[in-house]
Amino acid sequence: MFLTWESEENSVTAKELAKILGISEASVSYALNGKPGVSIETRNRVKEAARQYGMNFIPLNYSAHAGRTIYLISYKKQGPRVIDNTFDNSFYSTLTDGISMASKEYGYYIHLRTVSNHVELNEELNALGNMSSAGIILLGTEMTQEDLTPLAFSKHPVVLLDNHFRSTKVNSVTIDNIYASFEAVDHLVRKRKKQPGYLSSSVPINNFTERKIGYEMAILHNGYSLANSIVHKLGINPDDSYADMLEILKKKQRIADSYFADNDFIAFGAMKAFKEMGYRIPEDVAIIGFDDVPIARFTDPALTTMHVPIQYMGRLAVERLHQINEDPIENEYPQNIMVNAGLVLRQSG
Numbered sequence: 001m002f003l004t005w006e007s008e009e010n011s012v013t014a015k016e017l018a019k020i021l022g023i024s025e026a027s028v029s030y031a032l033n034g035k036p037g038v039s040i041e042t043r044n045r046v047k048e049a050a051r052q053y054g055m056n057f058i059p060l061n062y063s064a065h066a067g068r069t070i071y072l073i074s075y076k077k078q079g080p081r082v083i084d085n086t087f088d089n090s091f092y093s094t095l096t097d098g099i100s101m102a103s104k105e106y107g108y109y110i111h112l113r114t115v116s117n118h119v120e121l122n123e124e125l126n127a128l129g130n131m132s133s134a135g136i137i138l139l140g141t142e143m144t145q146e147d148l149t150p151l152a153f154s155k156h157p158v159v160l161l162d163n164h165f166r167s168t169k170v171n172s173v174t175i176d177n178i179y180a181s182f183e184a185v186d187h188l189v190r191k192r193k194k195q196p197g198y199l200s201s202s203v204p205i206n207n208f209t210e211r212k213i214g215y216e217m218a219i220l221h222n223g224y225s226l227a228n229s230i231v232h233k234l235g236i237n238p239d240d241s242y243a244d245m246l247e248i249l250k251k252k253q254r255i256a257d258s259y260f261a262d263n264d265f266i267a268f269g270a271m272k273a274f275k276e277m278g279y280r281i282p283e284d285v286a287i288i289g290f291d292d293v294p295i296a297r298f299t300d301p302a303l304t305t306m307h308v309p310i311q312y313m314g315r316l317a318v319e320r321l322h323q324i325n326e327d328p329i330e331n332e333y334p335q336n337i338m339v340n341a342g343l344v345l346r347q348s349g
Contacts, residue, residue, distance in 0.1 A: 013100070014028045014029060014032070014112070015093055015096070015097070016053075017046070017049060017050060017053060020049065020053075021045065021046065021049055023042065023046075025092070025093055025096075026092075026114065027042060027046070028046055029112045029113075029114060030043075030114065031043040031045075031046035031047060032046060032047070032050060032112075067132045067133065067134060067325075068107060068108050068109055068134055069108065069109045069110075069111055069132075069133045069134060070099075070103055070108045070109070070110055070111070070133065070134050070135060070136070070137060070318065070321060071111045071113060071124075071128060071133060071135075071136045071137070071156070072096070072099060072110055072111065072112050072113070072136075072137045072139070073113045073114070073115060073121070073124060073136060073137070073138050073139065074092070074112070074113070074114045074115070074139045075115055075116075075121065075138060075139060075140050075141070075142060075143050075147065076114055076115075076116055076142065077116055077117065077142040077143065077147070090293050090294050091291070091293070091310060092139075094310040094311050094314075095139065095161070095162075095310050095311070095313065095314045096110075096112075096314065097311055097314065098310065098311035098312060098313065098314025098315045098318075099137060099314040099315070099317060099318055100314075101311075101315065102314065102315040102318035102319060103318050106318060106319075106322050108134050108318065108321075108322075117147075118146065118147045118149060118150055121147070121150045122150040122153075125150050125151075125153060125154050125155075125156075128155075128156060129155050130155075133156050134321055134322075134325050135156045135157035135158065135159065135321040135324060135325065136154065136156050136157070136158045136159070137158075137159050137161055137317045137318070137321065138151075138158055138159070138160050138161060139161050139162060140160045140161060140162060140163040141162045141163055141205060141207065142205050143160075143163055143206075144206070145165050145167065145168065148160075148165065148168050148170065151168075151170055157171070157321060157324045157325075157331045158170055158171065159171045159172065159173060159317045159320050159321055160172040160173075160174075161173050161174075161313065161314070161317045162174055162175070162207070162313065163206050163207070164206075164336050164338075165206070166336075169334050170334055171320050171324070171331070171334045171335055171336075172334075172335075172336045172337065173313050173316045173317045173320065173336075173337045173339065174207075174313075174336065174337070174338055174339070175207065175308055175313075175338070175339055175340075175341055176338040176339065176340045176341070177207050177210035177211045177213075177214060178210050178211075178213050178214040178217065179214065179340060180211075180214065180290070180306045180308075180340060180341035181210070181211040181212075181213070181214025181215050181218070181260065181290070181306075182214040182215075182217050182218045182221070183218075183306070183341075183343055184214075184218075184260050184288045184290070184306055184343060185214070185215050185218035185219065185260045185288075186218045186221070186222065187288070187343060187349070188258045188259075188260065188286060188288060188349060189218065189222045189224075191258075191286070191349075192257050192258045192286060194256075194257040194258065195219065195222075195224040195228060195229065195256070195257075196215075196218075196219075196256060196257070196258045196259060196260055197229065197230035197231065197232070197255075197256025197257075197258065197259045197260075198212070198215050198229060198230070198231045198232070198259065198260055198261075199232055199234055199241070199245075199259050199260070199261035199262065199266050199267065199270055199287075200212065200231055200232065200233045200234070200262055201233070201234070201236050201262040201263065201266060202233050202234060202235055202236065202240075202244075203236045208262045208263075211260075211262055211290065212262075215260055216229075230254055230255065230256040232244070232245065232248055232253075232259075232270075234266050234269065234270060235266075235269070236262075236263070236265060236266060237265050237269070238265050238266075238268040238269040238272070239269065240269065241265065241266045241267075241268070241269025241270055241273075242268075242269035242270070242272045242273050243269075243273075244269075245269060245270040245272075245273035245274070246273040246276065246277070248273075249273055249274070249277045250277070255285065256285070257285065257286070258282075258285060258286035258287065258288075258349065259285065259286070259287050259288070260288050260290075261287060261288065261289045261290065262290060263289060263290050263291050264289035264290065264291045264292065264293045264295075264296050264303060264305055265293075266289070267287050267288070267289035267290075267303055267305070267348070268289075268295075268299060268303070270287060271287055271299065271303070271348065274287075281301055281347075281348055282301065282347065282348055282349055286304075286348065286349040287303070287304070287348045287349055288303075288304045288305060288306070288348070288349040289303050289304070289305035289306070289348075290305060290306045290308075290341070291305065291306070291307075291308050292305045292306065292307035292308060292341075292344055296344075296346070297346065299348070301346065301347030301348045302346035302347045302348065303346055303348045303349075304343075304344065304345055304346045304347070304348045304349035305344050305346070306341040306342065306343060306344070307341055307342045307343075307344045308339075308341045309339060309341075312339065313339055316337055316339070320335065320337065
């Protein structure tokens with residue numbers, strides 16, 4: 001039997017329960033939903049604590065909330081490296097906060113699931129096939145075009161969150177990565193009067209592909225040649241990007257006057273390596289990140305970055321499902337809702 005959970009108004013949320021138990025929110029979700037990834041001991045401890053704090057376990061085919069349940073499926077193809085970075089998991093928690101708040105406002109219940117490949121996604125969609133629901137929000141940051149194939153057989157409306165593919169007819173809410181990256185690089189050009197370099201992620205996901213396009217557009221727009229661009233491919237978390245950047249610096253490879261990084265984590269690691277090798281930031285090298293994770297304001301120097309309204313994106317996904325539920329014809333005309341990121345000026349760039 002598939003299990004989900006709901007909480008009474010005065011009970012704790014999954015996020016709060018995770019904090020109480022000193023474990024990740026993902027572990028709480030795995031335990032409550034009967035998914036692998038946690039030990040039997042942890043699973044029992046989570047369930048006991050959930051009961052203690054007022055969470056009620058209900059079967060998925062329970063009819064009390066028929067048509068009022070949104071299934072939030074997190075597609076974690078790369079494990080913890082992208083969505084739930086072990087250095088800072090604020091992206092996922094902030095996104096789910098936005099979904100939860102909007103769902104409560106519209107009278108929906110949230111059921112959390114996690115899959116790691118298209119086979120598991122297909123199994124989830126099949127399991128939900130004969131159940132009544134308000135639809136599915138699919139956190140698809142790491143998905144490729146091929147991973148979307150099972151969505152064609154979904155009997156429920158789907159909103160793809162944090163990803164979009166122009167060749168697929170599916171409702172989506174995503175970041176305008178191209179414009180945001182263009183804005184970041186253009187800022188570096190105007191401030192430094194030199195051609196910026198690019199700190200590229202070694203993990204290939206669609207968001208980073210679009211950020212590369214934005215970088216290249218800004219380079220060409222400002223009259224520079226892409227052939228002269230200095231690009232370093234770095235690991236996606238601070239430890240890996242630090243190690244990769246340190247190796248580049250020790251080999252005395254050509255260094256740019258400034259850099260745009262695919263995300264904040266890459267920027268953090270690169271900044272650490274530059275400082276260790278005697279570079280001053282931003283006097284010698286300026287760096288701009290992307291995402292504006294909470295710790296960005298506390299680095300030394302504080303990181304200039306592109307702020308993504310993550311909570312708002314979660315809300316927009318719920319609102320789009322609500323529109324479809326109010327008027328099913330809306331699902332015949334999928335929308336891609338693009339949210340821009342805003343430049344946050346701090347000391348690094």
